[in-house]
Amino acid sequence: MGHASGDKLLQAVAGRLTKGIRGADTACRCGGDEFVVLLSEVDSPNIATTLAVELGWRLSEPYLIDGHSIHIAVSVGVAVYPGDGQTFDDLMKQADIAMYRAKGTGHSLSITELPKEDVARRKSPIRPPEER
Numbered sequence: 001m002g003h004a005s006g007d008k009l010l011q012a013v014a015g016r017l018t019k020g021i022r023g024a025d026t027a028c029r030c031g032g033d034e035f036v037v038l039l040s041e042v043d044s045p046n047i048a049t050t051l052a053v054e055l056g057w058r059l060s061e062p063y064l065i066d067g068h069s070i071h072i073a074v075s076v077g078v079a080v081y082p083g084d085g086q087t088f089d090d091l092m093k094q095a096d097i098a099m100y101r102a103k104g105t106g107h108s109l110s111i112t113e114l115p116k117e118d119v120a121r122r123k124s125p126i127r128p129p130e131e132r
Helices: 002-019 045-060 088-105 116-122
Strands: 026-031 034-038 063-065 068-070 076-078 109-111
Touching: 002 026, 002 034, 002 045, 002 063, 034 088, 045 076, 076 088
Parallel strands: 076 109
Antiparallel strands: 026 034, 063 068
């Protein structure tokens, strides 16, 4: 399909990503096929996790690029201040670790730190919105 189609796919992913977040939040591409979403004013780690699940499903929907239906695999890592780190670099590192853990386990979402009851509940497979 070529570089031009790849660029269009990245733009489509970015479009879906920015439509799925609040106005006060920030989304950016940090390299290759990796994106970062910074959530401001999050009262609970559950809010970040819920948004990550929603974004994962939104981004996993097929893309129509140059007449081709393209399906992508989405892996999401979540890190929440202050439990996962005190600095931007610490949070990025923890989110990156969580993302690679998600990729390695075949799941679409990995969370670095949550209360034990939340971790136990989230180990079950993530269901699409229509099944909730």
